[in-house]
Amino acid sequence: MAAPIAVAIDAPEIETAARWASAVAPHVSTVKVGLELYLRYGPEVITTVRGANRVSVFLDLKLHDIPATVAGAARNVARLKPSILTVHAAGGRDMVRAAVEAAPDTTIAAVTVLTSLDDAELERIGMVGPASDAARRLAELAVEAGAGALVCSPHEVAQLRADVGPDVRLITPGVRPAGADRGDQARVATPEQALASGADLLVIGRPITRAADPGAAAASIAAAVRRSEAVGG
Numbered sequence: 001m002a003a004p005i006a007v008a009i010d011a012p013e014i015e016t017a018a019r020w021a022s023a024v025a026p027h028v029s030t031v032k033v034g035l036e037l038y039l040r041y042g043p044e045v046i047t048t049v050r051g052a053n054r055v056s057v058f059l060d061l062k063l064h065d066i067p068a069t070v071a072g073a074a075r076n077v078a079r080l081k082p083s084i085l086t087v088h089a090a091g092g093r094d095m096v097r098a099a100v101e102a103a104p105d106t107t108i109a110a111v112t113v114l115t116s117l118d119d120a121e122l123e124r125i126g127m128v129g130p131a132s133d134a135a136r137r138l139a140e141l142a143v144e145a146g147a148g149a150l151v152c153s154p155h156e157v158a159q160l161r162a163d164v165g166p167d168v169r170l171i172t173p174g175v176r177p178a179g180a181d182r183g184d185q186a187r188v189a190t191p192e193q194a195l196a197s198g199a200d201l202l203v204i205g206r207p208i209t210r211a212a213d214p215g216a217a218a219a220s221i222a223a224a225v226r227r228s229e230a231v232g233g
Ligand SMILES: O=c1ccn([C@@H]2O[C@H](COP(=O)(O)O)[C@@H](O)[C@H]2O)c(=O)[nH]1
Pocket: 008, 010, 034, 060, 111, 113, 114, 115, 116, 151, 152, 173, 174, 175, 183, 185, 203, 204, 205, 206, 207
């Protein structure tokens, strides 16, 4: 069975994205398309990475605007049938609800606090409290507005699971196999730690796509995740 991993296909060119998607698809449940590719290629990139691959496509556009604008954007991209579409929870209750209502067949995932931010940067931005408190506030708001999933770092996932219960999917970027370069991610943990804390879907990009052999890297991390799931029950 495919491991619950969404590989972030953050490539500059659509040809590279297609190659990475085909290489990782046999091992993971999902590929994630983000702003880098979508803003250059639009809907074509969704068709391309889906291709002949049996994977779900997660569209990570992190919509953040007034409710009417987000509703229109969500309605437009819902036609591409992504399994998941992201919005920023910080856009507020009405904005999250607008996306949920505009895309009823897509799981709307609300991003709580970006995993690249640490507590010091949050203070500079003017967000009250540490990342864990801010994530809890934003998660509550988003779930009340109907979001079916939350994006948070592995550091907050156990608390959010306790807060929101089993029915909301928890998606964690900021995942790094032991020893991997964290890059611009601030709040990180290993795949095993994220799963043990209650994550449903692990977002992993560069540790796979920048490996010499992305297919082999995905296979190896997927095997570790499946072993950890077997141990955890
Ligand atoms: O809080 C967030 C929300 C989204 N992302 C996205 O996940 C991947 C992570 O890629 P890595 O190469 O594994 O760092 C990337 O596409 C981000 O846009 C996130 O990192 N944090």
